[in-house]
Amino acid sequence: MEGPSKDTVVSLSDREISPEIIDSCRRGDREAFRALYEAYKDKVYSIALYFFHGDTGAASDATQQTFLKLMTNIKSFRGDSEFSTWLHRMAVNTCMDGSRKNKSRERSEEPLELVRIGEPASHDEDLARRQVASRIQAALSSLPPKLRMPILLRYFEDLSYIEMAKALHCSAGTVASRLNTGHKLLAEKLAKLRGMGR
Amino acid sequence: MKMADEKPPSGRIEPGQLPLVKAPDAIWKSIVAALDATPELRRVDRFSFPVWQWAAASLVVIGGVSWFASRPAKATWEVARLEGLPSIGSQTLASDGAIKVGEWLQTDASSRARITIGNIGVVDVEPNSRVRLVAASATEHRLTLARGEISATVTAPPRLFLVDTPASTAVDLGCAYKIQTDESGDGLLRVTSGWVSLEWKGRESLVPAGANCRTRSRTGPGTPYFADAPEALQQALATFDFGGGGPDAMNTILAEARVRDTLTLWHLLSRVESAERIRVFDRMVELVPQPDSVSRDKALQLNPATLKSWREELAWKW
DSSP states (O other): OOOOOGGGSOOGGGGOOOHHHHHHHHTTBHHHHHHHHHHHHHHHHHHHHHHTTTOHHHHHHHHHHHHHHHHHHGGGOOSSSOHHHHHHHHHHHHHHHHHHHOGGGGSOSSOOOOOBOSSOOOHHHHHHHHHHHHHHHHHHHTSOHHHHHHHHIIIIIOOOHHHHHHHHTSOHHHHHHHHHHHHHHHHHHHHHHHHHHO | OOOTTOOOOSSOOOTTSSOOBOOOHHHHHHHHHHHHTSGGGSOBOTTSSOHHHHHHHHHHHHHHHHHHHHSOOOOEEEEEEEESOOEETTEEOSSEEEEETTOEEEOOTTOEEEEEETTTEEEEEOSSOEEEEEEESSSOEEEEEEEEEEEEEEOSSTTSEEEEETTEEEEEEEEEEEEEEOTTSOEEEEEEEEEEEEEETTEEEEEETTEEEEEETTTEEOOOEETTSOHHHHHHHHHHHHSOOOHHHHHHHHHHOOGGGHHHHHHHHTTSOHHHHHHHHHHHHHHSOOOTTOOHHHHHTTOHHHHHHHHHHHGGGO
């Protein structure tokens, strides 16, 4: 199967934030914070949206909280770790806190409406992508949070095991184990969905 | 070309198969509103000066940065008056000030103050509280809370910020929390974000967001429990921790425990005798199936690696 074009997916490395922008944020520069927000908002929102099973309200809350924490605490960012790793750690904590606070948000009644970022595709391509995405999203939603989050981090950010371990507060071995288990479960779920699609 | 009826992939997903989703514009507006409501985060307009003033300011900044980088670390933290008239030592704090290592900050029934903890966070000192700055170094940020209540919001590497009370030390693991105590050490920790480790004389309670932990004079930290745990469980736990225990208390704890109360049961494993430990273990695996990585024998022997591994798995339910 030929997958969709990868160039339509925004890569974090393509939008790396300069140290100058982070320094300006430390000084409370709102313009710099806006630039930083623009660079990372869709990644953070996407991770939260898939984590909360397509609940746009929960994802918006988590995104807002993540960036508010970032602005409040950016003075403590020492620069001895990757900024994106620090941001992911905050996003993961916010999602997990949100999940604990409101268990009801673990399931969404409405299907996820995807607004894709990237080049416009043909109607057929767009429809196919939406179908594949919604099936994967359905399979992802059935995974427990501890398996779902590593896959989202791996998928959206292509983080290394070490980076994920830092974001998830666990060892790289645990990350590897959870990714492995998550992918096996995902394969089972997708196989069922494939069967249903026939 | 991809066809509309194409089946989803059979297993591993790859970038591009799941589209990035655009964040709604309303999020930025809500962030701006929240920032504007927070005095210390209000807008700094970098274009409000003429160019020549920027040039002059740049020279001053360069000089300032050079001086800042070469100066010794200051052993004081900024203090802002929030309400009433707090005092530092014998001086009443009429506006903003600073607290030095060794000094006491005190609030009365109508005053509150905010301490900026170096560059890692803030501590709000609530009314009727007495706080001392013990250490303000690069490797240790430490307060003593002799009595009263503080709210701490900290983003820093684990174990950098510590608060001593008469019956515990709250060790920040990257979090937000409130801790209160009286002068004897009777108190309560409430964690709102992240984790706090409450430690005293070799006893350790790990408290996640949404959970509380009591402290008592001469006993130290009790067993953590979620704030939404059944009332009967909370009362039985207080009896177990500080009231002499007894079979009734343990029976109630085990009977009332829910899945997320495995937080409490995990701590109890190492705080009960071996016969009781088996009952606690069995109740835990009844609530949450035992992971493959956890051996029953090793868990009952309190093998540290096994308990840690189990806690990491259970934490996803907490």
